[in-house]
Amino acid sequence: MNKQHQLAEIHHSGKAYIIYKSRRGFNLFTDFSKKIILNNNNIKIPKQKNVNFPKGIFYKPEKIINLNNNLKYKSDKSFKNNDFKININKNSYTKIFNRFKKKIKCGETYQIKICTKYKTKSKINPLDFFSRLSNTNLAPEAFMIKDKNYSIISCSPENLITREGSYISTKPIAGTVKKTKTLNKIKALDYFKKNIKETKEHNMIVDMERNDLSKICEVGSVKLSKQKIVEEYKDLFHYVSLIKGILKKDVKNIDIIKAMMPGGSVIGCPKISTLNLLNKQEKENRNIYTGSFGYIKFNGDMRFNIIIRSILNFKNFSEISVASGVVVDSNSSHEFNENFIKAKALIDLFK
Numbered sequence: 395m396n397k398q399h400q401l402a403e404i405h406h407s408g409k410a411y412i413i414y415k416s417r418r419g420f421n422l423f424t425d426f427s428k429k430i431i432l433n434n435n436n437i438k439i440p441k442q443k444n445v446n447f448p449k450g451i452f453y454k455p456e457k458i459i460n461l462n463n464n465l466k467y468k469s470d471k472s473f474k475n476n477d478f479k480i481n482i483n484k485n486s487y488t489k490i491f492n493r494f495k496k497k498i499k500c501g502e503t504y505q506i507k508i509c510t511k512y513k514t515k516s517k518i519n520p521l522d523f524f525s526r527l528s529n530t531n532l533a534p535e536a537f538m539i540k541d542k543n544y545s546i547i548s549c550s551p552e553n554l555i556t557r558e559g560s561y562i563s564t565k566p567i568a569g570t571v572k573k574t575k576t577l578n579k580i581k582a583l584d585y586f587k588k589n590i591k592e593t594k595e596h597n598m599i600v601d602m603e604r605n606d607l608s609k610i611c612e613v614g615s616v617k618l619s620k621q622k623i624v625e626e627y628k629d630l631f632h633y634v635s636l637i638k639g640i641l642k643k644d645v646k647n648i649d650i651i652k653a654m655m656p657g658g659s660v661i662g663c664p665k666i667s668t669l670n671l672l673n674k675q676e677k678e679n680r681n682i683y684t685g686s687f688g689y690i691k692f693n694g695d696m697r698f699n700i701i702i703r704s705i706l707n708f709k710n711f712s713e714i715s716v717a718s719g720v721v722v723d724s725n726s727s728h729e730f731n732e733n734f735i736k737a738k739a740l741i742d743l744f745k
Contacts, residue, residue: 398466400459405467405521410541412453413524414689415534419462423455444679447544447708463532469522476744478714481511481678484730490675491726498722503671505598506662507717509680510733512741516712520545523705523743531628531739535699537687546682548704549739551625551632554657554686555650555698560641562650563619564607566659568592568599568719569633572735573626582631583624591723592633596622598721600635602658602665609653611639628739647696657700660684660717682706683715705740714740 404411404424411424432450482490487508494506524538524547535550553565569592571582586592600618607616620636641650661684662668683706688698706713716736718729 397459397461401461401465401521402467405540408542410453410539412455412540413461413465413538414687415532415536416460419460420465420528420536422459422461423453423457424459425455425457426453427456428452428454442673442679443677445681445708445711447679447681447706451541463528465525465528467521467525469519476514476741478512478514478741478744481513482508484727487730488726491720491724491729493675494671494720495722495724497671498720503668504663505595505719505721506668506671507660507684507719508729508733509672509676509683509715509717510730511678511683512714512716512737514712514744515710516707516744517710518545518547518705518707518712518744520547520707523547526743527739533627533703535687537699539687544706544708546687546701546704546706547740547743548687548701549627550687550699550702550704551627552657552659552700552702553697554700555654555688555696557641557647557650557694557696559695560643561638562607562611562641563636563638564603564654565634565636566596566599566603566657567625567632567634568596568659570718570732570736571631572732573629573631577631579624579626579631582626583622586622586624586633591721594723595719595721596633596635598663599659600637602663603637606653606658606665607637607639610641610645610650612642615640630735647690647694650696651698655686655698656684657686660700660702662719680715681708681713684717703736703740705743712744 413420413422430452431448520540531549533549533551537548539546552567556563616639619638625632625634682701685701686698690696714737716733718732
């Protein structure tokens with residue numbers, strides 16, 4: 395039996411499984427011997443409207459199958475609905491935007507992310523969605539989870555933590571521009587470099603992530619490995635940097651997680667005070683959005699992404715959450731439209 399048939403067989407068996415992007419293709423994890431669920435009773439959270447999706451889920455797989463990048467799956471029928479509703483319309487977004495602009499001018503924050511959600515009632519085939527998504531918008535942190543009562547499909551481009559032995563890295567993304575017929579990677583890089591708002595936003599996030607790494611790394615070891623490069627995706631270009639460091643000898647994985655999570659690029663800067671502002675403003679729980687997905691090996695190596703560009707299907711509803719950054723030079727109309735650009739590749743799957 396070839397691996398594509400194995401994939402289809404596992405999918406139709408009803409077993410829970412996970413697919414995660416690897417360096418050479420994808421890894422499929424299944425036959426879980428342990429599953430731990432953190433719910434609202436385990437974690438103190440602000441009072442927000444939520445659908446009671448777990449705050450965290452941990453799996454221990456006993457079986458791993460290596461797959462190539464070319465996922466092929468012939469879909470069975472899914473009930474899909476392209477009638478997406480947005481939870482914050484443009485007028486509401488502008489009011490929130492102006493409120494945060496005042497906070498920035500008062501010095502309570504320097505950059506803050508306004509989250510919007512696109513929702514639709516739907517029963518989807520997650521493997522069909524993920525196969526099509528990986529063929530049209532392959533991302534380095536892409537993953538999929540199919541479990542009994544939920545599924546997640548993600549084309550996340552952003553890595554938060556990669557630990558290999560004593561070496562650690564993070565890859566913050568801050569800066570987005572829509573693809574056009576005349577805009578290529580070289581022109582996109584020129585656009586980012588000349589755009590004061592994008593440059594300020596990127597520099598703030600990079601400085602914050604360098605500071606987070608400095609808490610757990612040897613003095614002087616935190617370096618910018620790649621600074622302000624452009625990555626290309628289906629509908630957009632991203633402004634990206636890569637930061638590396640060498641861990642202190644006594645640092646444990648829990649110390650790394652506490653220092654790095656949540657990712658600053660999806661919250662704002664400075665992290666704690668901005669989180670407090672968001673918790674007071676946001677009336678709806680983000681669920682998986684801006685959380686993290688990844689693994690920890692028995693030798694201590696680990697890799698975690700930031701959950702963005704993702705669909706959560708739960709209780710026959712699909713939601714896509716996106717956010718754009720507000721700094722003192724931001725324009726509310728531009729940021730609102732940027733949110734749709736980020737969601738477009740996922741919304742297109744429902745057509």
